[in-house]
Amino acid sequence: MSDIALDEQMTALPERAEAIRRGGAADTRFRMLTLAAAIIVVGIFAGVITSLTIGAMPAIKAFGWSFFTSDAWNPVTEKFGALASIYGTVVTSIIAMVIAVPVGIGIAIFLTEICPRPLRRPVGIAIELLAGIPSIIYGIWGLFVFAPWFQEHVQTWIVDSLVDVPYLGTIFGGPPYGIGTFTAALILSIMVLPFISAVTRDVFETIPPVFKEAAYGLGCTTWEVMWRVVLPFARTGVVGGAMLALGRALGETMAVTFVIGNAHHIQSSLFAPGTTISATIANEFTEAVGEIYLSSLIELGLILFFITFVVLAAAQLMLRALESRAGGAA
Amino acid sequence: MKNQARIARRKFTNRMFLALSVAAAAFGLVWLAFILGELFYNGFAALSPAIFTEMTPAPGSPGGLANAIFGSVVMSLVAVLGGTPLGILAGTYLAEYGRYGRLAFFIRFVNDILLSAPSIVIGLFVYEIIVFSPPDSSLLKVCRASLGDYCPVGHFSGVAGAVALMVIVIPVVVRTTENMLLLVPNGLREAAAALGAPRSNVIRIVTWRAARAGIVTGVLLAIARISGETAPLLFTALNNQFMSKNLAQPIASLPVVIFNYAMGPYEDLHALAWAGALIITAAVLTLSILARLLENKRS
Numbered sequence: 001m002s003d004i005a006l007d008e009q010m011t012a013l014p015e016r017a018e019a020i021r022r023g024g025a026a027d028t029r030f031r032m033l034t035l036a037a038a039i040i041v042v043g044i045f046a047g048v049i050t051s052l053t054i055g056a057m058p059a060i061k062a063f064g065w066s067f068f069t070s071d072a073w074n075p076v077t078e079k080f081g082a083l084a085s086i087y088g089t090v091v092t093s094i095i096a097m098v099i100a101v102p103v104g105i106g107i108a109i110f111l112t113e114i115c116p117r118p119l120r121r122p123v124g125i126a127i128e129l130l131a132g133i134p135s136i137i138y139g140i141w142g143l144f145v146f147a148p149w150f151q152e153h154v155q156t157w158i159v160d161s162l163v164d165v166p167y168l169g170t171i172f173g174g175p176p177y178g179i180g181t182f183t184a185a186l187i188l189s190i191m192v193l194p195f196i197s198a199v200t201r202d203v204f205e206t207i208p209p210v211f212k213e214a215a216y217g218l219g220c221t222t223w224e225v226m227w228r229v230v231l232p233f234a235r236t237g238v239v240g241g242a243m244l245a246l247g248r249a250l251g252e253t254m255a256v257t258f259v260i261g262n263a264h265h266i267q268s269s270l271f272a273p274g275t276t277i278s279a280t281i282a283n284e285f286t287e288a289v290g291e292i293y294l295s296s297l298i299e300l301g302l303i304l305f306f307i308t309f310v311v312l313a314a315a316q317l318m319l320r321a322l323e324s325r326a327g328g329a330a
Numbered sequence: 331m332k333n334q335a336r337i338a339r340r341k342f343t344n345r346m347f348l349a350l351s352v353a354a355a356a357f358g359l360v361w362l363a364f365i366l367g368e369l370f371y372n373g374f375a376a377l378s379p380a381i382f383t384e385m386t387p388a389p390g391s392p393g394g395l396a397n398a399i400f401g402s403v404v405m406s407l408v409a410v411l412g413g414t415p416l417g418i419l420a421g422t423y424l425a426e427y428g429r430y431g432r433l434a435f436f437i438r439f440v441n442d443i444l445l446s447a448p449s450i451v452i453g454l455f456v457y458e459i460i461v462f463s464p465p466d467s468s469l470l471k472v473c474r475a476s477l478g479d480y481c482p483v484g485h486f487s488g489v490a491g492a493v494a495l496m497v498i499v500i501p502v503v504v505r506t507t508e509n510m511l512l513l514v515p516n517g518l519r520e521a522a523a524a525l526g527a528p529r530s531n532v533i534r535i536v537t538w539r540a541a542r543a544g545i546v547t548g549v550l551l552a553i554a555r556i557s558g559e560t561a562p563l564l565f566t567a568l569n570n571q572f573m574s575k576n577l578a579q580p581i582a583s584l585p586v587v588i589f590n591y592a593m594g595p596y597e598d599l600h601a602l603a604w605a606g607a608l609i610i611t612a613a614v615l616t617l618s619i620l621a622r623l624l625e626n627k628r629s
Contacts, residue, residue: 027529033419127355227347252448308448
């Protein structure tokens with residue numbers, strides 16, 4: 001080592017220290033910038049809850065808990081209750097899930113077990129496309145195409161054949177309008193189908209092949225392997241996917257608004273027009289006059305946000321648990 | 331004998347359920363074909379050059395959707411330009427700094443809730459913070475005094491619509507950015523750090539670049555998501571029968587025009603609604619295909 005080289009290093013030292021210090025300061029600034037952006041996301045969330053609560057205050061003060069138990073909806077006398085809307089939201093979502101969960105699982109089984117390999121990707125993409133179509137397209141299609149078709153070819157027939165059957169005759173009775181609670185639920189089920197089938201298929205694919213091979217080795221049929229081995233293994237994921245889909249169904253607005261008929265009554269027939277929380281808001285908000293009317297609609301929004309929050313939070317915790325399990329296994 | 335009957339029954343059950351799952355797939359595909367078929371049939375029948383050049387008409391007179399298309403494009407553009415940087419930064423925090431920390435867990439949770447929150451609730455939120463304003467509020471007075479006609483607060487406006495769409499864009503971008511950054515191998519970060527690069531440079535020069543295609547995919551998906559959103563625009567941007575280039579005023583958008591026209595009783599407006607629906611779907615499908623191509627290129 002010559003002295004000259006050492007000298008050069010010595011003179012470079014302060015510069016280098018300066019560069020490192022500068023780098024450190026830039027690091028801190030950048031870190032704070034990203035943290036601030038992340039905090040803004042939380043701020044939006046808090047803002048949604050706060051602003052809706054403030055907006056809903058006049059209605060909360062005026063009606064209290066009776067808002068949840070009354071199905072009155074009268075802008076003239078300014079008497080508002082959320083029951084009909086909540087009922088419609090819950091009923092349409094439940095029917096949608098009853099249809100979509102088995103069908104979604106069936107599609108996942110088809111894609112992982114039955115479908116010829118070259119077709120798997122295109123069929124998978126086509127099913128996922130159902131989730132990509134904007135809800136307003138479902139709405140306009142539901143109103144102009146599906147509802148008239150359903151009324152003419154399915155509804156009339158169901159009403160006629162069930163008219164004398166107790167219970168069923170009431171649930172599927174009344175004049176066949178085409179639009180109504182059941183039509184909305186059916187369209188919802190098509191919309192949420194991809195959420196269930198995609199999550200289910202992904203979970204099916206995480207199952208170690210040795211489980212299936214062992215079951216086949218014992219002489220199980222494909223269905224027995226799916227029902228006794230794969231589905232129990234994938235249970236958390238399937239339920240998580242279904243909850244995610246339920247969260248979508250509960251909050252879906254446009255597709256429902258077009259076809260549900262906007263009637264604030266709770267009726268025994270599923271074919272009768274009804275309403276949901278989101279449909280009520282979409283239909284009436286811009287025309288709402290008066291503080292109480294507007295504030296009642298905002299309280300409806302707050303209730304919807306709360307319901308979907310609970311469902312989505314449950315979905316997330318389930319899928320998270322699954323993710324960490326998959327990570328642990330790998 | 332008993333055993334054989336048992337096997338026959340099991341085989342039958344197997345066939346039945348497998349047939350049912352084929353039927354399930356057919357069920358999904360038939361609806362897709364039904365929806366797209368009707369959409370193309372009715373949409374193309376109504377499509378004409380006038381759609382892109384004329385303004386939205388009153389019932390009975392000819393017209394197009396030019397102002398609605400313009401409004402949709404402008405609001406989406408503002409939403410994406412505003413939401414993307416914020417989303418990328420927040421996603422970067424989650425993937426690069428927060429990772430397994432408690433704060434990151436909480437932010438991730440909140441973001442995923444926002445991601446699937448009903449969009450109509452987002453509309454109500456923006457209505458509350460921008461459109462609705464007590465007439466005596468000081469914010470409103472300051473805004474009116476300084477901006478005059480360009481003050482977007484206190485009434486329906488394009489700004490409010492863009493902000494609502496932005497609130498929808500942000501969680502999508504956060505989620506995809508985080509996922510894509512987590513896919514970047516740690517070796518890359520370590521190599522850059524070993525060369526003496528500060529953390530912020532490692533992120534900006536190495537990891538962002540490595541994850542670029544994925545992040546762009548996320549932005550494309552976010553645009554696809556908002557281009558069909560109706561609910562959050564209904565009571566933020568409202569509607570406008572004329573071409574408005576002032577974002578502080580109510581502005582038309584394709585989804586809202588489709589909603590209004592389809593819910594009305596006029597046949598000629600129904601046709602315009604179908605044409606609008608076709609345009610939106612074409613845009614969404616193009617964006618999804620682009621996103622998929624990018625994704626394939628990456629892997």
